[in-house]
Amino acid sequence: MKILNTTFLTLLLLISAAKLLAQNQKPAYTLADTLRGSLNAERSWWDVQRYELSVKPDYNDKSIAGDNKIVYKVVRQNSGATRMQIDLQQPLVIDSVLYNGASKLRFEHAGSVWYINVPAQKLSTTNNIHIFYHGKVHQAIRAPWDGGFIFTTDSLGRPWMTVACQGLGASVWYPNKDHQSDEPDKGASLTMTVPDSLVAIANGRLRYKKANPDGTTSYQYNVINPISNYCLIPYIGKYVNFNEVYPGEKGPLDINYWVLDYNDPKAKSYMPDQVHKMMKALEHWFGPYPFYEDGYQLIDASHTGMEHQSAVSYGNGYKFGYRGRDASGYGWGMKWDFIIIHESGHEWFGNNITTNDLADMWVHEGFTNYSETLFVDYTFGEQAGNEYNFGIRKGIRNDKTIIPAYGVNAQGSGDMYPKGGNMLQSIRHGLNNDELFRSVLRGLNSTFYHKTVTTQQIENFISKKTGFNYSPVFNQYLRTVQIPNFEFYLKDGKVFFRYTHCVEGFNLPLVLKTDGVKTLKINPSTKWKQAAITGDQQKLFNKEAIEFMYYVQVKPAK
Template sequence: MMKNSTHCILFLIILFGNFTAFAQIKARTYSLADTLRGSLNAERTWWDVQRYELAFKPDYINKTIAGANEIMYKVVKANDGKTRMQIDLQEPLIIDSIWYNGKLKLTFEHVGSVWYAHVPAQKITALNRVKIFYHGSVHQAKRAPWDGGFIFTTDSLSRPWMTVACQGLGASVWYPNKDHQSDEPDLGASLTMTIPDTLVGVGNGRLVLKKNNNDGTVTYKYNVQNAISNYCIIPYIGNYVNFKEEYPGEKGKLDVNYWVLDYNLNKAKTYMPDQVHKMLKSFEHWFGPYPFYEDGYQLIDASHTGMEHQSAVSYGNKYKFGYLGRDMSGNGWGIKWDFIIIHESGHEWFGNNITTKDLADMWVHEGFTNYSETLFVDYIFGKQAGNEYNYGIRKGIRNDSPIIPAYGVNAQGSGDMYPKGGNMLHAIRHSMNNDELFRSILRGLNKTFYHQTVTTVQIENYFSKTAGYNYAKVLDQYLRTTQVPVFEYYIKNGEVFYRYTNCVTGFNLPLVLKKEDVKTLKIVPSGEWKHSKLLSGQNALLTEAAIESMYYLDVKTKK
């Protein structure tokens, strides 16, 4: 995740040596703007977003947009008419007017990218609306999706192509909203775009309106029934064509739509469905039913590498296996499938279904979704392949700063949330030695926190409670420190002596070591020396390479 634009495949930058943002994170000081974006203050907490009705018109030539967002909200705290409503819209965009319930024009003021509307007194539980009209030059992404913003570009035939990538940077970079992850529109959203009639507009969810305006423009309206993160509401505008199918999923028939540039149609028809079917089959096995059957699943050609936009996943991997044809694991397994289709779709469960309230807890999105790659490889190619893939991506871990940073300031933790988060989960899975239990936890998370925003503490507590083992210190170690735990051991007189060092007090990751025709060895090291009797053949289980291949530890044999 970049300082200005969170993106769900940032750890690729780490692996290929083009990573700069997180080297500065420890020294970062937080501004008033960071606090206003990242905190839940009095101007935000009295109202709860119920729905967004967003409409806009882009001007490709002048690189501007104009539009309106009608926000339906519920009053959840007493408002005596003196409390302001904070609306986020980033410069250089400008709010023109704000209307309350379609009748009262509100006064407003702003400080930078934060706009304060003066609203009348409202009763608790009341449902009201504000409609915000805006326009202006929009912040453009220069290196999408890494820096984020509106994207005005061309396809390979030099025709206009427009979209947005704004995770981390914030949806307020292109439309007015409450720009905080904790408050998703509970009743969904609509996206209406008026564009040249030579182009096609695609959005999240389902197309509910297409209208030719007989003036050289056409209007498309898409509707999302489910709650959705504001950064996931994204337009795709270009020379798209569509093909579709019904996938027989756990909850019945799932509508799957593929939107590709016209010249990609033939190869897309033979390439995309194969990867999508394998993704859905494996992820519904591990995580439970696809979370947005009502809105369907869409895979859409994009001008950047890809993003996890809910029910409208963007795809820019150039129809190549691996990441743009490169093997992320370095051992062959990462080049047998399309990284973008699998990873970005994994976010439909972790990131879109389960969303963190604070940006600081983004490891819940990225760690679990990174691990979804391992689970995909495991399901399609076998457990040993999954083990090898997971070990291979470990080379991307930097331990430059903690995965969880400061709360309330719109801060994003280390990019280690990807490979280190995935390796942490793999270590916990091995320590449980019960894949059915582990799978039930993953499915249980998606059922228990279905369409909810959560905190790290909720995820940690659920994991430990359902596993029947307290993993709090294990999670604390990997999420909140940069130390790699050291496992020390030696064998003497038929016993193994062992302990953990370089770790938080109470670190208690169990180690389960297995090999065919040898009785499984399970030990639970601590910070003090312990010892266990070894049975026949168990000496062979205790090698540095064998332990490190399964667990993210620094293993040392003491002489």
């Protein structure tokens, strides 16, 4: 029996050691991850100016054929023959490449990376390569989570096609420079050739619709603003349209609703109401909708939804909540359509402000998660917003850090949504100045208008605008999985307090208030501090009340 116990103990120790080793090991990144996620020599010398993309999907064969004219500017001098890295994922293949509309170029590839040999390039000149490609295309199985081209049917069994490719990358369906840092400065066009029984829609505005002699119709859409590769998306199906002009903060905004024909009656009584409330709330907090020139479209999709710039996809079943559920548990999530508000929120954070590296995606998802809280706050009141924000906190897992490794196309924890939103709400409460806080949000969208950024730029802007160094706060919530402990005790008319279980220098300010009691602002750190308080102010040091307002754990001091 003793031998069995010893053997069992040894086994437990080995299992524990293996688990600990696995937790401490860094993810194994490949050369393909680096080629996709970094700006190497074959990518950094040229800057994308425009994409002119055409695609013809074959619904029955589950394949596509297309071409992409990539207009680029030479931003770094090179001599002799120059290689360009173009991304196009297997099993798609490049057929040919033309340089400036004339000479054919040689190319080779390794997996999903294609190297194109171009002539010597002069600094500051603008040239183009025209890439022709075809093949079977990777299909999404569980869109939008896995990504790919989507060949499906509507509820009447008719063909319905689109794409969802955030994270996986736009190179899953067309050749491009698949890196978030390089958006086409002069926009993009997308031409879709489809059976004449179907309608095709894309981002921006319709340039032309042309009937072809082979029973197909070509639709060309165009955006004039910079756009992320993964946001340029076709929608193909039995669509009908209704539209309106919304009196937005920046003036008249063209809004188009594209829905499957049988959804038309309910869409007309449902979508505009939600879109108007969204625009009113988010323009209040974030500033004008960032793409007035390209308009705003809300489009029926076969998946739940995505933030495709100026062409937001919608698949929430015309129901409030997220597919009929409320993430907060307080009931507020059942009073509005999650997908319309959340995915439209990305027009400001994700599409207007885009991160250079996938590792900084919290800027997209954390702020957009927080747009839900701000929408609830604006529409239903401050207490409703507080309850919603606190309620979604239960979705935080603290499984890994929000910001992962850079340069390898890595994505951090899904906590970037609720934890990012709770971090921002904690900063807002500690600031205790909504006018200033609103100017921060609006300032971000005006300062970084149509730009790509790093998290450091966003963090520095917030600290500078508020006049407070929030660096330790960002380090705590974005770069660790620890929930800070707020410790305090009351003695002789004073409160003694500090933070533990946190990064060195963690300094989130706390403003404590309740009805009938003088508000108290304290600035805890990792060192013990003290403040004189009145007898009534002792009521402010309530565990549940503090944790409700701030993403910290209140612990009794030892």
